[in-house]
């Protein structure tokens with residue numbers, strides 16, 4: 001039966017064996033438990049008080065060695081899947097077998113109550129303990145990689161084990177010009193999406209994607225990346241296949257790479273897949289630069305990253321007196337929300353002039369239903385830090401809208417129930433960061449909306 005299942009060498013093992021093999025990591029805990037309990041009982045039974053326990057140790061050794069045998073057999077099945085590093089596997093297998101052999105020996109000695117010379121039994125028990133721990137450790141390395149255990153250990157401990165100091169994590173990129181093409185763009189993708197299956201110890205497809213050189217070394221079918229040649233690069237082919245395809249990576253139903261990640265990898269391969277160097281030194285076009293800025297999260301934070309001064313309290317007072325409600329938006333910075341929508345006062349030129357005195361701080365401005373007219377927007381349009389602007393329910397038209405063309409930080413613009421119309425087509429494209437636009441119940445018709453919709457990333461609320 002077993003010979004049928006095991007086939008001749010070189011052929012893929014039967015699924016049923018791999019199925020049972022995968023129970024191995026669960027079953028191995030049984031011999032560990034039984035054997036360590038046997039050792040414990042052997043030790044305490046030396047004290048007169050616990051001596052009677054000594055009559056039962058051979059049961060524990062029997063359970064231990066029997067479960068060790070089961071674990072060995074299942075482990076052998078699992079090893080047939082061929083996904084493990086050869087050398088570690090060799091030692092894990094044979095030290096595992098020795099656990100079985102030694103514990104069987106202990107069973108025999110206990111059962112027959114043999115007295116061995118030279119502390120023979122204690123030595124054998126010591127060997128069992130050593131073998132259990134050592135093979136368990138190797139097994140851990142096989143599943144998690146040999147760096148797993150000490151990954152977070154203090155450097156002293158790592159050095160004792162012959163490992164280098166912990167890698168200092170790369171500093172977060174804050175400006176595009178400092179981004180390294182491999183270390184900051186490609187390597188993080190591999191680390192988060194591929195390395196769990198393609199590392200030094202667990203090399204699926206005989207491929208290790210942890211470093212540039214191991215990536216270039218390729219896998220079982222040879223090179224996986226030909227610099228400058230997307231069509232011959234197996235790596236690129238596999239991440240762009242339909243998800244249902246057998247060769248698709250990441251495999252086993254893991255979520256596919258995002259569109260940005262695929263574009264980025266494709267671009268890198270086309271740019272000759274350099275191992276290092278600044279991204280911007282490779283002359284990426286504007287679209288690619290935008291993509292990378294977004295990918296590194298540099299697009300949104302630019303404004304919010306800068307520290308602004310505390311607002312002048314006198315200005316805050318006068319705005320409050322004019323009918324504004326001011327709210328701080330962050331604990332560690334002085335950005336403000338200014339809200340006039342609940343005010344019973346009339347919006348005056350004085351109000352917009354005073355707002356300008358807090359030009360740096362105000363990033364949200366709510367002027368809904370505030371009696372705003374086109375003329376007022378001339379000043380409002382100078383509040384260049386505004387990210388969110390609500391102008392709904394005001395008598396404003398295309399003429400006033402043009403004053404807003406410089407608000408390039410604007411991400412959300414609410415023009416609900418205003419009289420704007422085709423003027424949007426001129427102004428909206430200039431608001432390069434705009435993500436949301438509310439234009440229900442305006443004069444804008446669906447032709448206008450259709451044209452606006454061609455701008456990527458812009459969500460339009462329109463009925």
Ligand code: HEC
Pocket residue numbers: 190193194195196197198204205206207218219220221222223224234235238239246247249250251252254257
């Ligand atoms: C869940 C595990 C898993 C993940 C995650 C994974 N792979 Fe794989 N990969 C495999 C297996 C298994 C094979 C071997 C079977 C095959 O060739 O399809 C393989 C093979 C490959 C090969 C072919 C190697 C050769 O020479 O035959 C490439 C290239 C590859 N993977 C790239 C990737 C990339 C890139 C990622 C990340 C986007 C990734 N893999 C993520 C499991 C995985």
